[in-house]
Amino acid sequence: MVDDMVALLKKEQQDDDDKKEMCEMQLDKAEDDLKVLETTVADLEKSIADGKEEIVTLTDEIAALTKGLAALDKQVEEAMVNRKEENDDYQSLMANNGAALEIIGMAKNRLNKFYNPAMYVAPASFIQLHKQADDEAPAPPPETFGAYAKQSEGSNGVIAMIDSLVADLEKEMQEAELEEKDSQGDYEQFTRDAADKRVMDSKSITEKDGAKADAEVNLVKETKERQTKMKEALATVDYIGGVHKDCDWLLQNYDVRKQARVGEGDALTKAKAVLSGADFSLVQTNSKFLRVRK
Numbered sequence: 564m565v566d567d568m569v570a571l572l573k574k575e576q577q578d579d580d581d582k583k584e585m586c587e588m589q590l591d592k593a594e595d596d597l598k599v600l601e602t603t604v605a606d607l608e609k610s611i612a613d614g615k616e617e618i619v620t621l622t623d624e625i626a627a628l629t630k631g632l633a634a635l636d637k638q639v640e641e642a643m644v645n646r647k648e649e650n651d652d653y654q655s656l657m658a659n660n661g662a663a664l665e666i667i668g669m670a671k672n673r674l675n676k677f678y679n680p681a682m683y684v685a686p687a688s689f690i691q692l693h694k695q696a697d698d699e700a701p702a703p704p705p706e707t708f709g710a711y712a713k714q715s716e717g718s719n720g721v722i723a724m725i726d727s728l729v730a731d732l733e734k735e736m737q738e739a740e741l742e743e744k745d746s747q748g749d750y751e752q753f754t755r756d757a758a759d760k761r762v763m764d765s766k767s768i769t770e771k772d773g774a775k776a777d778a779e780v781n782l783v784k785e786t787k788e789r790q791t792k793m794k795e796a797l798a799t800v801d802y803i804g805g806v807h808k809d810c811d812w813l814l815q816n817y818d819v820r821k822q823a824r825v826g827e828g829d830a831l832t833k834a835k836a837v838l839s840g841a842d843f844s845l846v847q848t849n850s851k852f853l854r855v856r857k
Contacts, residue, residue: 565835572824572831583817586810593803600796607789614782621775628768632761639757646750653743660732667732671725678722 676683813820 565831565838569828569831569835572828576821576824579813579817579820582810582813586806586814589806590803590810593799593806597796597799597803600792600799604789604792604796607785607792611782611785611789614778614785618775618778618782621771621778625768625771625775628764628771632764632768635757635761635764639754642750642753646746649746650743653739656739657736660736664729664732667725667729671722674722674725 672684
């Protein structure tokens with residue numbers, strides 16, 4: 564009976580050892596799993612926050628680019644209108660100045676008919692000759708140069724004024740032509756730059772739209788994953804609570820129970836020695852213990 568009791572004590576201790584090992588293993592694993600889940604949830608929450616911020620930023624950038632394209636289109640339209648108005652003004656000025664030069668040329672030719680007959684050109688051929696270079700040599704004066712010179716003296720002031728007016732008109736036309744050329748060049752460069760910017764900004768909008776769509780898809784995915792991980796974490800917390808409920812009493816009293824079994828085993832070993840022929844006084848000393856065990 565003593566041997567059976569000693570064997571039972573050993574079995575009970577082995578059961579406690581096995582359960583203690585199992586409890587510690589389960590708690591360690593569950594707590595490690597919970598830490599991993601908590602870290603994963605924290606990482607997902609940060610990623611979700613970053614994703615939301617990225618979506619807001621991309622939305623603002625897309626809106627700004629779209630607004631910029633609208634403003635650019637308006638600038639191009641205004642530039643086209645201004646260029647047309649400038650060109651119309653240029654064409655009008657050139658036509659008016661050309662007509663003025665033709666009229667002045669006709670007036671000068673009429674004056675030459677009176678004052679400088681040798682320089683007079685018949686109306687049928689005047690327009691064609693008027694288009695020739697201004698530095699073309701005039702016709703030679705008549706043989707009666709003395710009379711010609713006297714008539715020319717009266718026309719010098721008027722013709723000089725006409726020549727000055729012609730020079731002013733031609734200068735204005737030259738300046739207008741240069742200005743028109745520069746304005747046209749600036750307009751063409753502006754439209755090229757605007758077209759390049761439109762292509763680049765449109766491409767950027769397309770890329771940002773794609774990035775925003777990806778961010779939104781990823782946000783939905785991470786939100787679902789966060790919910791799943793949080794459920795797993797809650798389940799793990801519940802599991803740990805169950806393990807504690809089943810194991811805490813054993814873990815807290817393990818050492819006491821073990822020491823008690825060791826003491827009880829020692830007492831049983833001594834009792835067995837007495838029963839095997841040891842000093843009778845030891846039997847009397849331990850009789851109370853034996854009666855208690857019975």
